[in-house]
Amino acid sequence: xxxxxxxxxxxxxxxxxxxxxxxxxxxxxxxxxxxxxxxxxxxxxxxxxxxxxxxxxxxxxxxxxxxxxxxxxxxxxxxxxxxxxxxxxxxxxxxxxxxxxxxxxxxxxxxxxxxxxxxxxxxxxxxxxxxxxxxxxxxxxxxxxxxxxxxxxxxxxxxxxxxxxxxxxxxxxxxxxxxxxxxxxxxxxxxxxxxxxxxxxx
Amino acid sequence: xxxxxxxxxxxxxxxxxxxxxxxxxxxxxxxxxxxxxxxxxxxxxxxxxxxxxxxxxxxxxxxxxxxxxxxxxxxxxxxxxxxxxxxxxxxxxxxxxxxxxxxxxxxxxxxxxxxxxxxxxxxxxxxxxxxxxxxxxxxxxxxxxxxxxxxxxxxxxxxxxxxxxxxxxxxxxxxxxxxxxxxxxxxxxxxxxxxxxxxxxx
Numbered sequence: 074x075x076x077x078x079x080x081x082x083x084x085x086x087x088x089x090x091x092x093x094x095x096x097x098x099x100x101x102x103x104x105x106x107x108x109x110x111x112x113x114x115x116x117x118x119x120x121x122x123x124x125x126x127x128x129x130x131x132x133x134x135x136x137x138x139x140x141x142x143x144x145x146x147x148x149x150x151x152x153x154x155x156x157x158x159x160x161x162x163x164x165x166x167x168x169x170x171x172x173x174x175x176x177x178x179x180x181x182x183x184x185x186x187x188x189x190x191x192x193x194x195x196x197x198x199x200x201x202x203x204x205x206x207x208x209x210x211x212x213x214x215x216x217x218x219x220x221x222x223x224x225x226x227x228x229x230x231x232x233x234x235x236x237x238x239x240x241x242x243x244x245x246x247x248x249x250x251x252x253x254x255x256x257x258x259x260x261x262x263x264x265x266x267x268x269x270x271x272x273x274x275x
Numbered sequence: 276x277x278x279x280x281x282x283x284x285x286x287x288x289x290x291x292x293x294x295x296x297x298x299x300x301x302x303x304x305x306x307x308x309x310x311x312x313x314x315x316x317x318x319x320x321x322x323x324x325x326x327x328x329x330x331x332x333x334x335x336x337x338x339x340x341x342x343x344x345x346x347x348x349x350x351x352x353x354x355x356x357x358x359x360x361x362x363x364x365x366x367x368x369x370x371x372x373x374x375x376x377x378x379x380x381x382x383x384x385x386x387x388x389x390x391x392x393x394x395x396x397x398x399x400x401x402x403x404x405x406x407x408x409x410x411x412x413x414x415x416x417x418x419x420x421x422x423x424x425x426x427x428x429x430x431x432x433x434x435x436x437x438x439x440x441x442x443x444x445x446x447x448x449x450x451x452x453x454x455x456x457x458x459x460x461x462x463x464x465x466x467x468x469x470x471x472x473x474x475x476x477x
Contacts, residue, residue: 210454261426
């Protein structure tokens, strides 16, 4: 199809498609004349992926670029698929030193969770927990433990869905991380409604 | 304390505090001279809340303004705390007509979840689900059901923590929605690591 056809199939304006091409987010089409190229289903798929990552996943185009690079070319035989995925999402920041005063790390150790103590996600957890405290949400360790049990149930579904082949695994983990978070957030809102109605009628 | 003291206590620059005052996000201090005012713990608490909502919750200042207005003055005896909270977060958009082709709504009905079919969150769920499809994540109804069970476990913790008094309830629901999502996202990443390690050693 021509670029106008690609625009119709994906709902993305031609100007935006040209921008994706210039930035290297979208691979070139097969050149058919001096001013035209032919695009195929691989272009449709890629454009839909970029839109999903930016519009639903909320990623910047710079992060999308990094994520697509990791998906296209993960190091072969890389065992640490999760670390690769996280690196793509967080950028090339060196791992942080574990903070001696990290409440999250102390709590994670007490739970016996096997996680990398240098992982910047632990900082995120500390920050999010502190924000809940600042807002006086009463988020004590008992409630954290209950949330953690539910998060582990979700993680087990995630991990079970990761294929064995490394490249496919990286793709699944990266995209699953970015795209399933908004889905879980929407499910949480709807589950709250259902739980509130059930509690009142129960 | 003076404004410089408020800045020190909260880590927020004086210029930003002045902006919050101008925009009405922060209430005025007690005027002590033509150029000075005195601030107290209520200002510290408010500034921390604004920072938590913008930095951890990712809200725009316009949304923060709406959220703070709802928290400060929910309609008395309002039963529909969740609807109020959602309205504050999503803006004053009129409820959408339920889409006849909503896969999420069909699936929710099959599960027997009691939710408002006009709720814009159902649209969000449809969009997130479609994005996962576009990315070929293999998110079928069986996996959705498994996620939904975990989301319901989270929602039951949320609902159990909501106080009976309406104003406190609105505050808890609004802030819990915005601030606990990032916490759950961080927990999911860490739980994935733990689950992956456990799966390999198990």
